Amino acid sequence: xAGVSQTPSNKVTEKGKYVxxxxxxxxxxxxxxxxxxxLGQGPEFLIYFQGTGAADDSGLPNDRFFAVRPxxxxxxxxxxxxxxxxxxxxxxxxxxxxxxxxxxxQGTRLTVV
Amino acid sequence: xxxxxxxxxxxxxxxDSSVINCTYTDSSSTYLYWYKQEPGAGLQLLxxxxxxxxxxxxxxxxxxxxKKDKHLSxxxxxxxxxxxxxxxxxxxxxxxxxxxxxxxxxGTKLSVIP
Numbered sequence: 001x002a003g004v005s006q007t008p009s010n011k012v013t014e015k016g017k018y019v020x021x022x023x024x025x026x027x028x029x030x031x032x033x034x035x036x037x038x039l040g041q042g043p044e045f046l047i048y049f050q051g052t053g054a055a056d057d058s059g060l061p062n063d064r065f066f067a068v069r070p071x072x073x074x075x076x077x078x079x080x081x082x083x084x085x086x087x088x089x090x091x092x093x094x095x096x097x098x099x100x101x102x103x104x105x106q107g108t109r110l111t112v113v
Numbered sequence: 114x115x116x117x118x119x120x121x122x123x124x125x126x127x128x129d130s131s132v133i134n135c136t137y138t139d140s141s142s143t144y145l146y147w148y149k150q151e152p153g154a155g156l157q158l159l160x161x162x163x164x165x166x167x168x169x170x171x172x173x174x175x176x177x178x179x180k181k182d183k184h185l186s187x188x189x190x191x192x193x194x195x196x197x198x199x200x201x202x203x204x205x206x207x208x209x210x211x212x213x214x215x216x217x218x219x220g221t222k223l224s225v226i227p
Binding site for chain 1: 117156157158161201203208209214215216218219220
């Protein structure tokens with residue numbers, strides 16, 4: 001595709017449920033990032049992948065959050081036992097190896113009710 | 114730790130210049146960025162500057178960097194109604210993991226009055 005694609009664009013879930021958010025990066029981009037943007041705030045770093053491995057997961061808020069990228073392309077962010085405080089826009093970005101320009105997707109707006 | 118600060122609101126008249134300011138704290142920043150976010154949309158990279166530069170111009174956009182004061186500004190010449198959006202300043206530092214992790218400010222909401 002032409003850009004970073006994220007699905008779904010909106011997700012409403014009940015407190016305590018499990019959710020998966022998908023990111024399809026730009027073809028050939030080896031670096032992939034997840035960010036979380038709460039209302040009225042700037043995006044905050046969650047996790048970074050270089051290829052298939054999570055090279056830096058220091059931004060994940062707790063062990064309910066997990067992300068995978070099994071084939072070095074599509075990534076899935078997984079949130080267990082969702083809480084209302086998890087409500088935010090989850091943004092994915094990708095970039096070529098060693099490149100400082102990160103291209104962002106449109107985001108997934110997660111609402112936990 | 115890193116901290117990026119911006120004023121929250123700016124209002125200008127169509128055709129005037131807009132100047133959005135940002136301060137950052139981490140002197141090891143390698144690149145500094147300006148992103149634009151329109152309602153319901155993702156982040157669009159507008160421009161960026163390497164930390165050893167002091168100015169970059171790209172059409173209507175001028176970025177000024179004062180590394181001594183850790184101050185970054187974005188000037189938009191001949192501001193148009195389509196420039197109304199939230200503008201985020203961000204710094205990147207090459208992390209121990211090899212990532213260019215971005216730290217964002219809270220964003221400046223630019224309103225352009227016709």
